[in-house]
Amino acid sequence: MLYSEKVMDHFTNPRNVGEIPDADGVGEVGNAKCGDIMKMYIKVQNGVLTDVKFKTFGCGAAVATSSMATELIKGKPIEEALQLTNKAVVEALDGLPAVKLHCSVLAEQAIKAALSDYYRRQGIDPGPLVGEVHECEGCCEGH
Numbered sequence: 001m002l003y004s005e006k007v008m009d010h011f012t013n014p015r016n017v018g019e020i021p022d023a024d025g026v027g028e029v030g031n032a033k034c035g036d037i038m039k040m041y042i043k044v045q046n047g048v049l050t051d052v053k054f055k056t057f058g059c060g061a062a063v064a065t066s067s068m069a070t071e072l073i074k075g076k077p078i079e080e081a082l083q084l085t086n087k088a089v090v091e092a093l094d095g096l097p098a099v100k101l102h103c104s105v106l107a108e109q110a111i112k113a114a115l116s117d118y119y120r121r122q123g124i125d126p127g128p129l130v131g132e133v134h135e136c137e138g139c140c141e142g143h
């Protein structure tokens, strides 16, 4: 299995690992396919994600995609973070082996879960805002 240099970099030196004790939103999701889990913490100030951290019991690809995903949304407005897809994360990593594409879904789902939690805490129904989570986009395993 061949990983890009960027994947190896984010796997061996993941960014934004940890927790935010006073987070404004926390999302925890599990990957139905492999049983791995991911927890995402966000800090929001004036509609901007000022801090993002994650913890995972996941494979190397899950670590790398989550690390890249947190890098992509940190410092960005919430609206931009909501647009993040696992496909964009995979592209930013110069690709993932096909059998590992499902791992990248975990990061997108965790971010959306954290944003939903944030909206709920603000008394806003996150449904229409957070929208649909992409299911294994581009995954060729046929499930």
Ligand code: FES
Residues within 6 Å of the ligand: 031, 034, 035, 036, 058, 059, 060, 061, 062, 100, 102, 103, 106
């Ligand atoms: Fe479970 Fe990658 S194998 S997240």
